[in-house]
Amino acid sequence: MRLQYNAPVVLTFSFISTGLLILQTVLNMPVMGLFSVSGTFSPTNLVDFFRLFSHVLGHANWEHLLGNLTLIMLLGPILEEKYGSGSLLFMMAITAFITGVLNVMFFSTGLLGASGIVFMMILLSSVVNSQRGQIPLTFILVVILFLGKEIANAFTNNQISEFAHIVGGVTGAAFGFMARRRVG
Secondary structure (H helix, E strand, O other), X not given: OOOOOOXXXXXXXXXXXXXXXXXXXXXXXXXXXXXXXXXXXXXXXXXXXXXXXXHHHOOOOHHHHHHHXXXXXXXXXXXXXXXXXXXXXXXXXXXXXXXXXXXXXXXOOOEOOOHHHHHHHHHHHOOOOOOOOOOXXXXXXXXXXXXXXXXXXXOOOOOOOHHHHHHHHHHHHXXXXXXXXXXX
């Protein structure tokens, strides 16, 4: 038996995120500045544009990283097999960009981590096997549970961007329903 690099987008994303946190915490190299959206944005600064995409690779600590990667590595390979590596990478990039842009537009706080990607995958996976013209009950229940939890948590001071979670979930649902239209 030999190892198979079965989900290249998911595995590469996971290895890069882990490597960045190792650089930051173990080797004491301050790299997270390039992998987080700051509270300000300058349209003339190319690094700020890079951060709109790269913030999903940065994580505050090991607990943050492991919480995100657990779900990414659980759901990601299924989604990568269903939609293809290129499509999943595109969905992840668009989700990162949208959450980054909306954070800059509406909040003065920073943003880092793959939680938006996680919630994109959660909602996307809830429509994977659904048929055109039907809304899966699992999707409705996940949305109710997900939105309820995120709205309730939005009123606590917890250093978590529930907004990014909600935006990620909305983009995942949109991708899922758009993909059904193309296939069905």
